[in-house]
Amino acid sequence: MVETLASIESFELDHDAVKAPYVRLIVRESGKHGDVISNFDIRLSQPNVSNLDPSSIHTIEHCLAGLVRNRIQGLIDISPFGCLTGFHAVFWGEPSVNQVAVVITEAFEALLEFDEEDVPGRSQKQCGTYKMHSLFGAKEWAKKILEQGISTDYLS
Numbered sequence: 437m438v439e440t441l442a443s444i445e446s447f448e449l450d451h452d453a454v455k456a457p458y459v460r461l462i463v464r465e466s467g468k469h470g471d472v473i474s475n476f477d478i479r480l481s482q483p484n485v486s487n488l489d490p491s492s493i494h495t496i497e498h499c500l501a502g503l504v505r506n507r508i509q510g511l512i513d514i515s516p517f518g519c520l521t522g523f524h525a526v527f528w529g530e531p532s533v534n535q536v537a538v539v540i541t542e543a544f545e546a547l548l549e550f551d552e553e554d555v556p557g558r559s560q561k562q563c564g565t566y567k568m569h570s571l572f573g574a575k576e577w578a579k580k581i582l583e584q585g586i587s588t589d590y591l592s
């Protein structure tokens with residue numbers, strides 16, 4: 437080992453014990469001036485059982501960037517996990533797990549109505565891998581997640 441790495445909360449989570457899809461609060465942190473940020477685990481597929489494909493999660497990422505901001509204030513970033521099972525969502529302030537779960541549910545419902553031209557930022561100028569998109573796949577995942585329901589209790 438070259439150096440001792442900082443401990444990461446997400447690596448302490450027992451990924452065999454969780455039940456996706458869910459929203460989980462990872463941490464709230466305060467800055468020097470008292471501003472609070474909240475980091476959430478938005479888990480869409482069951483860890484080590486299934487994962488989204490790169491094209492579908494990429495299109496979901498582009499859509500959620502706008503759909504979530506339209507529905508709740510304070511979103512700093514919502515970005516996919518490298519393991520392709522979900523997203524980090526970081527907010528200014530202290531939205532509740534329930535609020536975030538409602539917003540993500542509504543965002544997926546809205547995504548189901550999207551046509552190709554509704555997916556934002558998918559041109560070569562706007563995206564780093566613009567050919568890696570699937571609105572069809574994004575909608576298939578959205579349907580599956582909505583059918584299962586996004587839980588606010590990640591252990592049940």
Ligand SMILES: [Zn+2]
Nearest residue numbers: 494563564565
């Ligand atoms: Zn992109």
